[in-house]
Amino acid sequence: MEARSVNRYIGTSPRKMRLVIDLIRGKAVDKALDILHFSPKAASKIAEKVVRSAVSNLQNKDDVGRLEPDAMVIKKAFVDTGMTMKRIRPAPMGRAFRIRKRSNHITIVVAAKEGVREVQQKTKRVVKGRLKPAKKQPEVAGSA
Numbered sequence: 001m002e003a004r005s006v007n008r009y010i011g012t013s014p015r016k017m018r019l020v021i022d023l024i025r026g027k028a029v030d031k032a033l034d035i036l037h038f039s040p041k042a043a044s045k046i047a048e049k050v051v052r053s054a055v056s057n058l059q060n061k062d063d064v065g066r067l068e069p070d071a072m073v074i075k076k077a078f079v080d081t082g083m084t085m086k087r088i089r090p091a092p093m094g095r096a097f098r099i100r101k102r103s104n105h106i107t108i109v110v111a112a113k114e115g116v117r118e119v120q121q122k123t124k125r126v127v128k129g130r131l132k133p134a135k136k137q138p139e140v141a142g143s144a
Contacts, residue, residue, distance in 0.1 A: 002075055002111035003061050005054035009082050010046055014104040017043045017079045021106065029055055029072040029110060047106060054110040067112055076109035 010017065020043045024032035029051065036048035051074070059066050082103030091097045 001058065001061065002109055003054055003058035004076075004107060004109040005050050005057055006105065006107045007046065007050045007053075008105045009103050010043075010106065011101075011103055012043050012046070013102040014079050014081045016041070017047070017104050017106065020044045020047050021077045021079050024051070024074055025077045027074055028113075029069040029074060032074055033069065047108075050106050050108050051110070054108045058110050058112070071113050072110050073113050074108060075111040076107070078107055080105045080107070 020036070020039065020041055023035050023039070024047070027035070032051055033048060036044045036051065055069055055072060058072060082105050084103070085101040087099040087101060088096045089099050
């Protein structure tokens, strides 16, 4: 089971936001919240709000009961470019420089860890503590 949260038209550049989002992609939610809470970047406060919203959406979606944040993982996290406001700044000798104020959209998808494990087990298998690719089944000859 998974839930998502989207925040649009955030007033920071997508490049700055991607630096923060790359820190938490694929991590457990409780670890991701710790990383975001103690990060010095301004974009981390906005990303933390979106992660908390996605966790709340997943907890409200669950019929059995409340999932704890340590039983969730950030399945997908990405940043898209939003609109760009164009402004003009005076420059020397009667010229004008264009200022681009960029914005972005954040999307975070949170899933329960059991669901993520099932998907991983279908594609991979564990051998001596390491993940190995699943073996292909041999084709049976003469069954046509």
